[in-house]
Every structure is written in C-alpha cells, then in structure tokens.
Amino acid sequence: MTRFRGVWVAVVPVVLLTAACAGQDGAGVAPDAAPLTLPADVAVLRIDQTGGFVRPETNVTRLPSVSVYSDGRVITQGPTILSYPGPALPNLQVRTVSAAEVTRLVEQARAAGVGSPVDVGTPTITDVTTTRFTIRETVGSEQLEVYALGEATGPEAGLTPAQQAAREKLRTFADKLTDPGNAATQSYQPTAIAAVAAPWVATPETAKQPRVAWPGPALPGASLGAGLDLGCVTVTGDAVKQLxxxxxxxxxxxxxxxxxxxxxxxxxxxxPDETDCASLSAGR
Known part of the structure; x- marks a missing residue:
C-alpha cells in the first residue's frame, strides 16, 4: 500500500475486463468486449464513504453511494425526505445495465484516476468523510480514497490547481455514476436486513413516537464492539417481509x-455481496 499525499491507493495485480482500451474519458468500449467472468453478486465497482464526525450507528450502517455488480445490477440511494424523523428503511433503487456498460463504467473509473498514483492533496478541512472508490476484478482489487472530496473544491482548501483538477474528475465520475438520470429503476428488495440496536432514550423529539413490536430476532443481538453500546441482528427469511x-x-x-x-x-x-452483521464491520 502506497500513500500519495492524502490518498491511499491499494493496488493488487488485476486482469483487465477487456482487451479493448477505452478512450481518454473512458467513454469508448469495443462492441465485442469480453463478458465479465466474476460471480453475479460481486461488486466490480463501488463508491462509499468512511470516517467523518458521525454517530457510531451511522458509521456502522452507512450505505455505499453506488454499487455496480458483475451481472449488471446498479444499486444507488434514491431520494428521501429531509425532515426529522426520516423513514425507517433507506430508499435503495436498482437498475440493470449491460455487460458492455459495466465494462465501460470500470474503464471510466480508471480514466478518472482509480488505481493510479493520483495526487489529490490533503485539504485543510476536519471531521468530514473520505470517499472510497473500489474496482474489483478476477484476481484482486484496487482502491482510491479521497478525503473531503465533496467539500474541498477550491484553493481555499489548500489544494494546487492540479489537485483540484484531479478531484473534479473524480467528482464528475461519481456524480454521473450515482445519478440514474432517465433510466428505469425499481425499489431494491433485500433478502436480509441488518438491524443495529441501542437502548431507546426518550427525548422531546422522540417521546411521542409510536412503539412498534419488533418482528425479528431478539434485540439487541451481538455486540458490535467494546464501548459502542450497539448490538446487531440479521433478519432473514419470512421475517424480512414482516420487518x-x-x-x-x-x-x-x-x-x-x-x-x-x-x-x-x-x-x-x-x-447482494453482504451476508450478515459481520459484513457491516468489514466495510468500515
């Protein structure tokens, strides 16, 4: 693992998805591009967030911005209401793209800098998240982590013009990938749900909230770590629909x-590539 001024790039030798080379902007891919050979439930491309000044349960349960799977499923976070309290379940949307489009998206990620020793600088900003880009292929994976990608957008953050340009390329790619545009999407139907539980404390904002009987395994479940006061259970089978x-x-x-x-x-x-509560800890 090598550090390039504020970004960690983990590089493992990989097999290219296609012998055809995309254009400089990653827009082109040969029509006869080799099909993906990874299992359907492998996320070949993912953008997620780590760190930042957030509540422990938020850190544990944070969802990726986007996950692109080998079989063409693209799962993103859909719109949600901004008022408090929000819905109990996040609004996840899924759409399907072709194998050639999956390959093209991976090449666009590479063209944006993922897997390269790109210099994105170290912004003079504190307590915000790090954006992690991951490409996973047959024999390994590559990652690029960029601190304060959404916040550090100008010279006031202590970045050089070249660093700003590198970040802008990554932002543009991430924004395009997470926005389905006019593509048809539908609600993602999980086959399992992790439930992270903590003792409920009444506050002026929550005291009047209705109580609902829990339909899954007994709470709070297995501890997620010393000092967190959080437990987790995995809801599967018929209990998923009930929940x-x-x-x-x-x-x-x-x-x-x-x-x-x-x-x-x-x-x-x-x-699709997660199985139980342990998957949440693995993603932190």
Missing part, C-alpha cells in the same frame, strides 16, 4: 419493543 411491513408503520425515531424493552434500531438492507 419491511412493520417499517412502513415506523420511522427512524421509533421505539421498537423486544424482550419487554424499547430499542432504537437502525435498519440496514444488506446488499
């Missing part, structure tokens, strides 16, 4: 009752 139905009557501030106690629960739909 989705119950979440429609709840919100982010609902007190879920389990074992005669109220719990504050953050629901995190598991993505």
């Amino acid at each position: 989705i139905d119950a979440a429609g009557r709840a919100n982010a501030a609902t007190a879920w009752t389990s074992g005669g106690k109220p719990w504050a629960v953050t629901l995190r739909p598991l993505l």
Whole structure:
C-alpha cells in the first residue's frame, strides 16, 4: 500500500475486463468486449464513504453511494425526505445495465484516476468523510480514497490547481455514476436486513413516537464492539417481509419493543455481496 499525499491507493495485480482500451474519458468500449467472468453478486465497482464526525450507528450502517455488480445490477440511494424523523428503511433503487456498460463504467473509473498514483492533496478541512472508490476484478482489487472530496473544491482548501483538477474528475465520475438520470429503476428488495440496536432514550423529539413490536430476532443481538453500546441482528427469511411491513408503520425515531424493552434500531438492507452483521464491520 502506497500513500500519495492524502490518498491511499491499494493496488493488487488485476486482469483487465477487456482487451479493448477505452478512450481518454473512458467513454469508448469495443462492441465485442469480453463478458465479465466474476460471480453475479460481486461488486466490480463501488463508491462509499468512511470516517467523518458521525454517530457510531451511522458509521456502522452507512450505505455505499453506488454499487455496480458483475451481472449488471446498479444499486444507488434514491431520494428521501429531509425532515426529522426520516423513514425507517433507506430508499435503495436498482437498475440493470449491460455487460458492455459495466465494462465501460470500470474503464471510466480508471480514466478518472482509480488505481493510479493520483495526487489529490490533503485539504485543510476536519471531521468530514473520505470517499472510497473500489474496482474489483478476477484476481484482486484496487482502491482510491479521497478525503473531503465533496467539500474541498477550491484553493481555499489548500489544494494546487492540479489537485483540484484531479478531484473534479473524480467528482464528475461519481456524480454521473450515482445519478440514474432517465433510466428505469425499481425499489431494491433485500433478502436480509441488518438491524443495529441501542437502548431507546426518550427525548422531546422522540417521546411521542409510536412503539412498534419488533418482528425479528431478539434485540439487541451481538455486540458490535467494546464501548459502542450497539448490538446487531440479521433478519432473514419470512421475517424480512414482516420487518419491511412493520417499517412502513415506523420511522427512524421509533421505539421498537423486544424482550419487554424499547430499542432504537437502525435498519440496514444488506446488499447482494453482504451476508450478515459481520459484513457491516468489514466495510468500515
């Protein structure tokens, strides 16, 4: 692992998805590009966020901005209401693209700088997130981490013109990838949901929230680490539909009752390449 001024790039030798080379902007790909050979549930391209000054449960349950899977599924976060409290379940949307488009997106990520020793500088900003770009292929993966990608956009952040330009290229790519535009999308239907639970505490904002019976495994579940006061259970099988139905009557501030106690629960739909609560810890 090599550090390039504020960014970590983890490089493992990889096999290219196609022998055809995309143009400088990554827009071109040969029509006979080799099909992907990875399993359908492998995320070949992902953009997610790490770190920042956030609540522990937010850090654990944070969803990627976008995940592109080998079989062409593209999962993104859809629009949500900004008022408090928000919905109990995040709005995940999925659309499907062709194998050639998946290959093209990977090449665009490379053209934007992922997998290269790009200098993005170290901004003079504190307590914000790091954007992590990941490309995964047959024999390895490559990552590029950029601190304060959305916040550090000008010279006032202590960046050179070249560093600003490198960041702008990555921002443009990320914005385009996470925006489905006019593409048809539908709600993502998870086969499992991780539920991160903490003792529910009444506040002036939450005291009047309705209590909802918890339909899954007993809360709080397995500890997520010393000092966090957070537990996690994985909801699977028929209980997933029951939980989705119950979440429609709840919100982010609902007190879920389990074992005669109220719990504050953050629901995190598991993505196709995730299996249980351990997947959340692995992504931090």
